[in-house]
Amino acid sequence: MEYPRTGSMHCPFEGGAVSLRWHEWGPASGKPVVCVHGLTRNGRDFDVLAQALAAQGRRVICPDIPGRGISGWLPAGMLYAVPTYVAVLTPLLAELGDYDWVGTSMGGLIGMGLVSLPFDRLGRMVLNDIGPFIPEAALARIRDYLSHSPPRFANLAAVEAHLRLVHAPFGSLSDAQWRHMAEHSARMTADGAMHLHYDPRIVEPMQAGPLSDVDLWALWDWTVSRPLLVLRGEHSDLLTAETAARMDQHGNTTLATIKGCGHAPALMAADQVKLIVDFLAG
Template sequence: MASLSPSIGGFLSPFEGGGVMVRWHEWGPADGRPVVCVHGLTRNGRDFDVLAAALAAQGRRVICLDVPGRGISAWLPLGSQYIVPVYVGLIAPLLAQLGEYDWVGTSMGGLIGMGLSGIPNGALGAGPRRMVLNDIGPFVPVASLERIRDYLSQPQAEYGSVEQVDAYLRRVHAPFGPLTDAEWRHLATHSAHRTPTGGWRLHYDPRIVEPMGAGPLADVDLWALWPWVAARPTLVVRGESSDLLLAPDAQKMAGSANVTLATIPGCGHAPALMEANQVQLILDFLR
């Protein structure tokens, strides 16, 4: 596991009612070339600790965001506001200050990165130089969205111990791949917070599912945006059994001149980016 400890950064992003606190864990020297890492739907920035420590060792400044509604960032006033365009707007002030940066996005984090690619140059600083899309693409099948909605719609449980959180994550996130006991415990420790009664709850706002329940779900089709995404060097990482990024779509993405596809064996949605070969893949790409 990572041997260093991150610092915490944050700012009050303008929003309805005065603003929303956006926070992150930061690794590496403040003057290093920035890398922004953004997690999946129910996850948080501590998922990237192993990758972030490795990037920091190369002199990179690594900002592992907690998207509002997760981790140490604030929750949004309404559940209906948990959508990608809102996330883009909330993190825009930070990105505008970074100049040129690289982007690593897992699942939802990749969708946010693709959303940034459609914004005119200069509006958010120099924009992403290179982009890593971890098990996400411009097409998301409705069947996978229904699966996610169904498990998120279940009442959020209170666990009696971090060991129980660990067991839950191993079951729900088994497609992350064959992680070690230490890696699962790391995820469990940072995936839950203590409750006033002394228990543990998962570290996200249960209302994040509300936009998925607003009407019938349908395929997400962002292929019209793909030329702007693929205009920069892009690494697509796909779990070989992923139901979110299907193999034909990954191959179609790889047909763009700037796009490299890497398929990770033994994983589904989404590779955890903790195993040494996965980390090295990204280190090499972001040089």
């Protein structure tokens, strides 16, 4: 098994700076693919996909968005928002030049934010179970889940049991894949307890006021100005069938529904990986 390299960069944003860290696969000379995870996840979710893309000669960069994994935490909870993430990623992306993008949920929203910028050099784009419209009810479900006190775990087996429950919509994963996810989803504190590997303050922007539908259709013309693959979990409440069908009306868009999944497909199954590898190969 190939093991990833790690990289880091001190990245500014309005009001401060933070350490951005990532795992990287494949030849340094390969055309970059940036893979960005969902709200509470981290870049190691892409290990299976990254190795498949690296085998095709691609340089695959999987950042931990600030507040998650091995990246630094932001100084205030209200900073955990897409504009901050776009600002933090911009120095890394500027060094890459032309690149492709795979974004799961929040990672897809960040990608949609990037394509509206004048210096955008993003080529092919994969949106995993996310689109320009998110229903209020789905946001409320996520907010309510995150608003509970973050659980403490006695050991890695307890972490894995928790992830199997809360991330069941990811689809059918092998025992080894669940264990891999658990190993990279928790950190141990000085008291010997294990905690999920994200800053619990990431929920604060969702708690700041009444929720409403997120409507980003104004960004859609920029988003579909490049080849686009949209993956939708068959039972997803975040990317509804109606929104996916509207996204699919543009000629640059390819829509694939992933059976047996909700929000969001884990991108570890061979058929899901093949969809993305083939799409990014053009």
